[in-house]
Amino acid sequence: MRRIAILGSTGSIGVNTLDVIRAHPDRFEVVALTAGKQVDRLAEQCIEFKPAIAVVSEAADAARLEGLLQQNNISTQVMYGPSSLVTAVTDSDCDTVMAAIVGAAGLVPALAAAKAGKRVLLANKEALVMSGNLFMQAMNAGGGELLPIDSEHNAIFQCLPNNFTKDSSSQNAHLGVEELWLTASGGPFRNTPLDQLASITPEQACAHPNWVMGRKISVDSATMMNKGLEVIEAFWLFGLPLEKIKVLIHPQSVVHSMVRYRDGSVLAQLGQPDMRTPIAYGLAWPERVAAGVKPLSLTQLANLSFSEPDLSRFPCLSLAFTAAQSGGAAPAVLNAANEVAVAAFLDKGLPYLQIPVVVEKTLNAIATGKADSLDSILQIDAQARKVAQDFIKAL
Ligand code: NAD
Ligand code: MG
Numbered sequence: 001m002r003r004i005a006i007l008g009s010t011g012s013i014g015v016n017t018l019d020v021i022r023a024h025p026d027r028f029e030v031v032a033l034t035a036g037k038q039v040d041r042l043a044e045q046c047i048e049f050k051p052a053i054a055v056v057s058e059a060a061d062a063a064r065l066e067g068l069l070q071q072n073n074i075s076t077q078v079m080y081g082p083s084s085l086v087t088a089v090t091d092s093d094c095d096t097v098m099a100a101i102v103g104a105a106g107l108v109p110a111l112a113a114a115k116a117g118k119r120v121l122l123a124n125k126e127a128l129v130m131s132g133n134l135f136m137q138a139m140n141a142g143g144g145e146l147l148p149i150d151s152e153h154n155a156i157f158q159c160l161p162n163n164f165t166k167d168s169s170s171q172n173a174h175l176g177v178e179e180l181w182l183t184a185s186g187g188p189f190r191n192t193p194l195d196q197l198a199s200i201t202p203e204q205a206c207a208h209p210n211w212v213m214g215r216k217i218s219v220d221s222a223t224m225m226n227k228g229l230e231v232i233e234a235f236w237l238f239g240l241p242l243e244k245i246k247v248l249i250h251p252q253s254v255v256h257s258m259v260r261y262r263d264g265s266v267l268a269q270l271g272q273p274d275m276r277t278p279i280a281y282g283l284a285w286p287e288r289v290a291a292g293v294k295p296l297s298l299t300q301l302a303n304l305s306f307s308e309p310d311l312s313r314f315p316c317l318s319l320a321f322t323a324a325q326s327g328g329a330a331p332a333v334l335n336a337a338n339e340v341a342v343a344a345f346l347d348k349g350l351p352y353l354q355i356p357v358v359v360e361k362t363l364n365a366i367a368t369g370k371a372d373s374l375d376s377i378l379q380i381d382a383q384a385r386k387v388a389q390d391f392i393k394a395l
Pocket of ligand 1: 007008009010011012013014034035036037038057099100101102103105123124125126149150151211212213214215216217275
């Protein structure tokens with residue numbers, strides 16, 4: 001029986017995780033659930049799964065959650081605030097943590113799971129982008145397993161040899177891995193005339209053609225910042241040099257990513273665009289369980305196509321490559337500026353085309369420095385947010 005804590009259980013990944021768990025009560029037990037503000041949804045989840053611990057962000061929401069649970073005779077311990085997210089990891093007796101909070105808010109509890117030697121199912125890519133080296137060191141020190149949930153990285157993980165190690169490229173040399181190919185749908189504006197992009201609304205940006213996801217990652221998919229963050233994520237997860245990590249536009253989202261080998265072989269993982277597949281893979285690894293996903297029918301697909309991304313259409317992708325090459329604190333700055341810009345866009349306080357402008361200005365203002373401790377990362381994150389907000393105010 002695996003004992004699971006879900007950080008961000010009320011979000012898109014969280015709900016899909018519970019859907020897989022629901023189908024396998026003999027294998028998985030939910031011991032902790034956390035949410036930001038969605039008290040009613042979290043209450044329903046607690047009533048169904050009876051975790052030991054539930055966490056929300058604010059005290060008032062915790063009081064309301066407690067009331068709802070008492071009415072239903074549920075004895076879940078209710079807590080609130082950022083430090084309680086760590087408690088949900090360390091004190092719930094979990095062995096597996098689904099890290100599915102969106103953005104930098106997920107970093108500290110994900111790091112706590114890494115240090116505590118848990119099996120970490122990583123959806124929260126921003127945490128790894130911000131803290132790359134530190135996070136991988138924490139995983140090593142903790143001795144747990146890091147399994148990628150992001151569909152591209154999960155695909156690559158499935159296509160790599162079992163004895164591939166993420167921290168020693170010399171040990172991997174004989175395995176013949178030449179390149180990782182991350183596929184990208186290109187989002188809703190892949191073919192939109194460039195002169196129409198200026199008036200894009202949040203609703204249009206969040207209407208992804210293939211995937212149903214949270215609002216922040218939907219905007220990131222539209223700008224392709226998501227793919228940029230994923231390049232950095234792949235760099236840390238798999239330890240290959242950046243020039244061996246390539247991005248391919250593949251509008252059908254059927255091939256979830258590929259590994260090219262020295263002998264000419266290319267291994268791909270295919271499937272429906274349904275996150276329950278990588279989630280089930282991570283939960284049950286190294287076994288495989290039913291995920292509730294309908295079988296893939298290749299004969300019903302008209303075609304599978306691939307092309308190079310157009311960097312002039314997707315400046316965020318190019319900014320992410322630059323930040324990845326700079327290393328140090330630059331990816332944390334990139335991430336923070338992007339989170340601020342996307343939140344402003346979703347609030348209708350920033351035009352769509354200004355998202356890359358804010359990110360670039362922030363990177364130019366502060367992208368130097370190291371990111372070798374949690375304190376320094378949190379400090380640079382806060383600094384980048386302030387700079388990005390000031391740029392937005394000045395527009
Ligand atoms: P979402 O917005 O649907 O859910 C986010 C969750 O985090 C919610 O439970 C929310 O309550 C919680 N949360 C938000 N802010 C918080 C805060 N400050 N403190 C505590 N909790 C907070 O997002 P999502 O689409 O489920 O994405 C989650 C993560 O998974 C993101 O990092 C995203 O990039 C990654 N991811 C998502 C998908 C997908 O298909 N949705 C695919 C790949 C990777
Ligand atoms: Mg992805």
